[in-house]
Amino acid sequence: MSKQVVQLSRVVIRFAGDSGDGMQLTGDRFTSETAGMGNDLSTLPDFPAEIRAPAGTLPGVSAFQLHFADHDIMTPGDSPNVLVAMNPAALKANLGDVPRGADIIVNTDEFTKRNLVKVGYEANPIEDGSLDAFKVHPIALTSMTVEALKEFDISKKDAERAKNMFALGLLCWLYHRPTEGTVDFLTAKFGKNPEIMKANLRAFEAGWSYGETTEEFSIQYEISPAPMKSGTYRNMSGNLALSYGLIAAAKLSGLTLFLGSYPITPASDILHELSRHKRFGVMTFQAEDEIAGVGAAIGAAYGGALGVTTTSGPGVALKSEAIGLAVSLELPLLVVDVQRGGPSTGLPTKTEQADLLQAMFGRNGEAPVPIVAPQSPSDCFFAAIEAARIAITYRTPVFLLSDGYLANGSEPWCVPDVSSLALIEPNFATELNHEAADGTMEFWPYLRDPETLARPWAVPGTAGLEHRIGGIEKADGAGTISYDPENHDKMVRLRQAKVDAVARTIPDLVVDDPDDDARVLILGWGSTYGPIGAACRLVRAEGKSVAQIHLRHLNPFPANLETILKSYDRVILPEMNLGQLSMLLRAKYLVDIIGYNQVRGMPFKSDELAAVITDVLQSL
Amino acid sequence: MTTDAFPALSLVPKADALQSAKDFKSDQEVRWCPGCGDYAILSTVQSFLPDLGLKRENIVFVSGIGCSSRFPYYLDTFGLHSIHGRAPAIATGLATSRPDLSVWVITGDGDALSIGGNHLIHALRRNVNLKILLFNNRIYGLTKGQYSPTSERGKITKSSPQGSLDYSFNPVSLALGAEATFVARTIDSDRKHLTEVLTAAAAHEGTALVEIYQNCNIFNDNAWEPLKDADTRDDLMMRLVHGEPIRFGKEQEKGVVRKSDGHLEVVEVAKVGLDNIISHDAHAKDPGLAFALSRLSNPRTLANTPIGVFRDITRPSYDRLMRDQIAEVTEAQGAGDLQTLLYGNDTWAVS
Numbered sequence: 001m002s003k004q005v006v007q008l009s010r011v012v013i014r015f016a017g018d019s020g021d022g023m024q025l026t027g028d029r030f031t032s033e034t035a036g037m038g039n040d041l042s043t044l045p046d047f048p049a050e051i052r053a054p055a056g057t058l059p060g061v062s063a064f065q066l067h068f069a070d071h072d073i074m075t076p077g078d079s080p081n082v083l084v085a086m087n088p089a090a091l092k093a094n095l096g097d098v099p100r101g102a103d104i105i106v107n108t109d110e111f112t113k114r115n116l117v118k119v120g121y122e123a124n125p126i127e128d129g130s131l132d133a134f135k136v137h138p139i140a141l142t143s144m145t146v147e148a149l150k151e152f153d154i155s156k157k158d159a160e161r162a163k164n165m166f167a168l169g170l171l172c173w174l175y176h177r178p179t180e181g182t183v184d185f186l187t188a189k190f191g192k193n194p195e196i197m198k199a200n201l202r203a204f205e206a207g208w209s210y211g212e213t214t215e216e217f218s219i220q221y222e223i224s225p226a227p228m229k230s231g232t233y234r235n236m237s238g239n240l241a242l243s244y245g246l247i248a249a250a251k252l253s254g255l256t257l258f259l260g261s262y263p264i265t266p267a268s269d270i271l272h273e274l275s276r277h278k279r280f281g282v283m284t285f286q287a288e289d290e291i292a293g294v295g296a297a298i299g300a301a302y303g304g305a306l307g308v309t310t311t312s313g314p315g316v317a318l319k320s321e322a323i324g325l326a327v328s329l330e331l332p333l334l335v336v337d338v339q340r341g342g343p344s345t346g347l348p349t350k351t352e353q354a355d356l357l358q359a360m361f362g363r364n365g366e367a368p369v370p371i372v373a374p375q376s377p378s379d380c381f382f383a384a385i386e387a388a389r390i391a392i393t394y395r396t397p398v399f400l401l402s403d404g405y406l407a408n409g410s411e412p413w414c415v416p417d418v419s420s421l422a423l424i425e426p427n428f429a430t431e432l433n434h435e436a437a438d439g440t441m442e443f444w445p446y447l448r449d450p451e452t453l454a455r456p457w458a459v460p461g462t463a464g465l466e467h468r469i470g471g472i473e474k475a476d477g478a479g480t481i482s483y484d485p486e487n488h489d490k491m492v493r494l495r496q497a498k499v500d501a502v503a504r505t506i507p508d509l510v511v512d513d514p515d516d517d518a519r520v521l522i523l524g525w526g527s528t529y530g531p532i533g534a535a536c537r538l539v540r541a542e543g544k545s546v547a548q549i550h551l552r553h554l555n556p557f558p559a560n561l562e563t564i565l566k567s568y569d570r571v572i573l574p575e576m577n578l579g580q581l582s583m584l585l586r587a588k589y590l591v592d593i594i595g596y597n598q599v600r601g602m603p604f605k606s607d608e609l610a611a612v613i614t615d616v617l618q619s620l
Numbered sequence: 621m622t623t624d625a626f627p628a629l630s631l632v633p634k635a636d637a638l639q640s641a642k643d644f645k646s647d648q649e650v651r652w653c654p655g656c657g658d659y660a661i662l663s664t665v666q667s668f669l670p671d672l673g674l675k676r677e678n679i680v681f682v683s684g685i686g687c688s689s690r691f692p693y694y695l696d697t698f699g700l701h702s703i704h705g706r707a708p709a710i711a712t713g714l715a716t717s718r719p720d721l722s723v724w725v726i727t728g729d730g731d732a733l734s735i736g737g738n739h740l741i742h743a744l745r746r747n748v749n750l751k752i753l754l755f756n757n758r759i760y761g762l763t764k765g766q767y768s769p770t771s772e773r774g775k776i777t778k779s780s781p782q783g784s785l786d787y788s789f790n791p792v793s794l795a796l797g798a799e800a801t802f803v804a805r806t807i808d809s810d811r812k813h814l815t816e817v818l819t820a821a822a823a824h825e826g827t828a829l830v831e832i833y834q835n836c837n838i839f840n841d842n843a844w845e846p847l848k849d850a851d852t853r854d855d856l857m858m859r860l861v862h863g864e865p866i867r868f869g870k871e872q873e874k875g876v877v878r879k880s881d882g883h884l885e886v887v888e889v890a891k892v893g894l895d896n897i898i899s900h901d902a903h904a905k906d907p908g909l910a911f912a913l914s915r916l917s918n919p920r921t922l923a924n925t926p927i928g929v930f931r932d933i934t935r936p937s938y939d940r941l942m943r944d945q946i947a948e949v950t951e952a953q954g955a956g957d958l959q960t961l962l963y964g965n966d967t968w969a970v971s
Binding site: 008032036038099134181185225229230231232233235236244247248251256258260267277278279280281282285286287289291293295296297298300301302303304305307321322324325329393398414416418430460461463464465466467468469471472553 | 675676679696699700702712717718739955
């Protein structure tokens, strides 16, 4: 039977199932095949904090959304065109996001009375007409998979587990995805267990063949490759990009990368990743707690390494005192905070931007710390290098504020040529630097570089530069203990001035305003870049004008930020918090920011932000 | 002394010339209370460091918070005065990434056993190449006189006017329970013994915990006096020497035997015969004997207090294992290439 082929420009698919159904793996594989097709893409995994919540329940639903297109896109998509629901819980948990008319593929085998009751369905939604607004494809995924695998010498449970590969095969057929990558992947993954490997391959093929032969699907879709600048591409997730950025920063600076870390969601993958790269000389230290993680990183930095600690919000709270010590010691240190929902344990696997003020102010005393935030998954690579540049150049701890959405989301990345990355010069102190009153030369650990205000980084092993420093206030220059009031006032101001001086090396913001006549500016920071950019496109497509800027440096701000903010009649700032950057900008520049704030653990949708912009435009 | 005596320091560069105690005195005015036991320890350490024969710039003292933690300021080496309880964690990062350094941690009973207890036990079990000197004066000094985790129960202090309710830690027992590979105890005023113990600690590969009984003459004066007083000390204190029978008393009349139930007991040597007195074995793989010895002392009267090296066993240090692992992986896979890493295994070209 030959099927009709329809060209689409973009598709959003959401795979949803039980935590044990392998939805993240299914999504990853579909993403990989899609990347190989040359589509632009963006992904959003959404999984529960529980490793295995009770099977078939709403808390146990794990989902993976993928947006791919024949043009460049900025978000994982607002709402799915296709929902794959592996059980009633997955249907119920996700139906609210599915627009009318969308396709829903349901695994009918799981729609048993017991499973329906478990999530509160009184009647089977596939049969009671409640899904009439959608194109429902009821498919017995589990039993067809088991049937396809009956000749294999595997348990029924193992056969049932392969249903995600059946679903993947079907979706690959439906969207014309290549299959070689998945075949190679399964071959490698189950290489030690040939029977399971063959069974999964068969399930994958069976899903594909089902699509081709069934009358359930009469249309096959094609999405052409997106035009992208030339280069070599790979798919890149945020935590991986951040890990690679740290390795790159160590290489560019010639320093040993030392990670002190305690496992915490959603940052642990950085610890996992870096521990795999010992051939780069990377040292990973899984500490006894968050404090020891940052403590060891400070110790390594004192010894001349690139000291890094990775964590999430609760971990930052525990590290606060040690970060203050690094401020006082004026040592390079990277504090990577992959933000999650808070306060307290909050929502460990969900995203949020509510640690900005913690990063900015969460220490005793006046303890300024530069803050850098990546704007997309692959940008975590460059943001990590930028944070390291500031830390090393200015001898200061630097916050790198990623978030759960960036950490686990992915997008195609045009791999940079390593030789194009700027070197970072550690400039270790090797010489005595001060002439004492009696004419002899001595070493002053707090004698500052006049341009950067950075102090010398004199590491142990440097003859003649033996010195003692600590968390007690130090005399300006000499670095000896000082309780002098004037000196303390001066040192507090010097530490602030040093952080402020970073602004001199931050590039000016460039306003994106294609029509050059916008009266409304929308700005953001961190992972909201994608949804805000997509919202601007929606607004502009209607012939309206809106200008956009996005902040990578949250402390200090770029030098031209104030001028830009004051050039517009209205300034909108969406944040996944209750207005933390708004507060900083209002305080610093006295600009009447219009905040748009949501803390739902999920990224903004572009159409809701477009509506916000449109509302403000209408108010002019 | 040549540095061959310190194989654990083989990666630390050696000094070009002989050093003296003066070389290790910094220009900072020492600001402990007059009469503080810390002075004696400082003086002994300054005299002892030249014995190591190491380049001064390759020695680092890391401390936490408390009176003892001011120690690094008074030594002309690299020094880092950090935050309360965290010195072992900070020193772990330093020692792990810099095998060419001799790293010492200076801490007190509050710093090491209260706020920093977690870091202490984990440093001990990891066996990082650190020498931890725990100044135990059984009181909080810098915060002006509250009871500490080693204070005897019922102690009257500013924060325990009716007597403290806490049972105390025995730092040696704690360290042995935390898988420490080197545990010793010594006394601030016994310069010779302190030097011997420091020498043994320096020669040890991995974490060494040295508990130093130290007097705080302001808030807990004479806490260890019975162990110092010439009239009482010999009756109370047993000096552990590896391979030697464990005997003490003015006339060496007391000794330690193992009872049939396995416990240790202090007895009159004359009653049991010298053959029944057990010998000290600091190198025993099993920490049982060392632990049993650490339990003999009475925390209130200080009777039967052992000093010396309780335990000194060989186990590769954490930093060495980490270096070896990195070297093995690099040997097997070749040095990493950043560009290759960035490309990964799954790329596509857009032209």
